[in-house]
Amino acid sequence: MEKVMTEKQSAKGWEPKIIAIVCNWCTYAGADLAGISRIQYPPNVRIVRVPCTGRINPFYILKALQEGADGVLVSGCHPGECHYITGNLTARRKFAALKRFLSYIGLEGDRTLFTWVSASEGDRFAQVVRGVTDAVRALGPAQKLVKRI
Amino acid sequence: MENVEKKLREEAKRLLSEKKVDVVVGYEAGTLPLTATPCFITTPEETERLVWNPFCVQNLGKFVHDLLNQHHEAQKRVKPEARRKKVVGVVTRGCTSRSLVIQLQEKQYEREEVVILGVPCGGYVDRKKLSALTGGEEIREGSLQDGRISARTWNGEHQAVLKELLADNCLTCRFNRPVLADIEMGEAATAAEAEREYEAVRAFENLPAEERWAYFEKEMAKCIRCCACRNVCPSCYCRICFAEQSQPQWIGIGSDPSDTQLFQLMRMYHMVGRCVDCGSCVAVCPMGVDLRKFLKKLDSDAFELFGHRAGVALEEPAPLGAYRENDREDFIFDPKSGA
Numbered sequence: 001m002e003k004v005m006t007e008k009q010s011a012k013g014w015e016p017k018i019i020a021i022v023c024n025w026c027t028y029a030g031a032d033l034a035g036i037s038r039i040q041y042p043p044n045v046r047i048v049r050v051p052c053t054g055r056i057n058p059f060y061i062l063k064a065l066q067e068g069a070d071g072v073l074v075s076g077c078h079p080g081e082c083h084y085i086t087g088n089l090t091a092r093r094k095f096a097a098l099k100r101f102l103s104y105i106g107l108e109g110d111r112t113l114f115t116w117v118s119a120s121e122g123d124r125f126a127q128v129v130r131g132v133t134d135a136v137r138a139l140g141p142a143q144k145l146v147k148r149i
Numbered sequence: 150m151e152n153v154e155k156k157l158r159e160e161a162k163r164l165l166s167e168k169k170v171d172v173v174v175g176y177e178a179g180t181l182p183l184t185a186t187p188c189f190i191t192t193p194e195e196t197e198r199l200v201w202n203p204f205c206v207q208n209l210g211k212f213v214h215d216l217l218n219q220h221h222e223a224q225k226r227v228k229p230e231a232r233r234k235k236v237v238g239v240v241t242r243g244c245t246s247r248s249l250v251i252q253l254q255e256k257q258y259e260r261e262e263v264v265i266l267g268v269p270c271g272g273y274v275d276r277k278k279l280s281a282l283t284g285g286e287e288i289r290e291g292s293l294q295d296g297r298i299s300a301r302t303w304n305g306e307h308q309a310v311l312k313e314l315l316a317d318n319c320l321t322c323r324f325n326r327p328v329l330a331d332i333e334m335g336e337a338a339t340a341a342e343a344e345r346e347y348e349a350v351r352a353f354e355n356l357p358a359e360e361r362w363a364y365f366e367k368e369m370a371k372c373i374r375c376c377a378c379r380n381v382c383p384s385c386y387c388r389i390c391f392a393e394q395s396q397p398q399w400i401g402i403g404s405d406p407s408d409t410q411l412f413q414l415m416r417m418y419h420m421v422g423r424c425v426d427c428g429s430c431v432a433v434c435p436m437g438v439d440l441r442k443f444l445k446k447l448d449s450d451a452f453e454l455f456g457h458r459a460g461v462a463l464e465e466p467a468p469l470g471a472y473r474e475n476d477r478e479d480f481i482f483d484p485k486s487g488a
Contacts, residue, residue, distance in 0.1 A: 100454075128482065
């Protein structure tokens with residue numbers, strides 16, 4: 001079964017498609033730093049910039065998965081460093097509950113990942129993207145919650 | 150139960166004749182045997198219609214919110230000097246009181262706008278269990294005496310102990326008394342087995358992920374998206390629900406299973422620390438979707454992660470609207486360790 005699956009994937013040349021929802025003040029700047037420092041990271045992420053992680057409606061994450069993302073990465077400022085003081089602290093609660101709930105219903109935990117990357121951590125951003133891409137690649141294409149039309 | 154009912158009518162009558170409340174939201178006998186239905190009492194004479202028995206199912210918090218919300222909207226079109234307050238009296242059991250607390254926490258209305266008539270509750274009868282007892286046959290007559298229910302159908306008499314017919318959420322309820330009440334009546338009802346509250350959740354958690362997903366898929370496939378669960382839920386009161394929003398359109402209007410799954414997922418996710426386990430959504434679901442298995446998990450998570458039990462303390466903010474500096478962070482992805 002597994003072999004058939006991998007064959008299918010390689011035949012199609014499947015590459016994980018990852019949506020990275022990042023905050024404007026830290027992670028986006030971190031990604032920018034990774035870029036200007038010419039740090040290589042996999043081109044599998046599509047970055048969506050939002051003002052703050054606290055602005056992210058958990059529905060964005062589910063909607064991304066439904067519309068064909070293989071994984072969703074959410075990243076913002078480290079706790080205590082939020083541009084809006086507490087945006088990421090409320091976000092942390094939202095995502096903790098969401099991630100647990102998604103695992104509960106049987107969705108793979110590694111499809112939705114949350115992390116913090118600050119503006120000075122270009123290196124960490126590249127590492128995160130590498131890690132996330134590997135994790136999602138190991139899971140294979142998304143099968144659950146996906147709209148098939 | 151008898152004297153609670155009597156006291157309830159007296160209190161409602163007094164409140165209405167003294168003009169302390171404009172309307173009392175309560176239950177009256179339903180049109181079918183062994184049922185009760187929500188009712189709105191506006192005159193002292195009508196209070197005789199009020200009943201309190203194990204057939205009162207629905208969480209009345211929904212009506213309180215709707216009445217007050219409509220009133221607030223209507224008052225916007227009135228000159229400031231002519232504006233008046235509306236006060237709603239509400240027959241309140243444990244779960245209803247928690248819903249009211251949630252609505253008060255979320256500043257939906259003022260505390261003075263509700264008069265809470267607290268009643269003890271030992272659980273309500275699950276219609277589906279009752280229907281299973283009679284084999285789905287129509288009940289022509291029914292009675293409840295000394296904790297035994299008897300239901301007569303065209304083909305014979307069916308009997309059962311009340312406890313066997315109680316809804317699942319009532320069996321493990323820890324709120325037999327209202328958490329908030331202006332007038333309390335009756336003695337405390339017998340407590341349920343609260344320690345078994347999360348038994349089903351724990352059992353489900355231990356299944357392999359594929360089985361859990363298969364179960365979720367199977368349950369959600371039943372859903373016809375009639376939104377009865379949302380309409381009956383006292384914690385669901387957005388003016389425009391995401392389910393009907395068209396800009397952006399969160400939920401596709403077609404019959405794709407993923408749209409239904411997403412609708413349910415998102416509706417349930419809104420219940421983190423806000424679900425009081427009143428069982429109204431399960432009771433009204435025409436397709437018998439096992440919503441409780443998922444909602445209970447959110448309830449248990451809210452307690453585990455944030456130490457929050459829905460609608461217990463007025464001063465405590467909703468868990469997802471608050472934070473602590475030392476909230477748990479074990480789910481944060483660390484690229485060094487891999488996951």
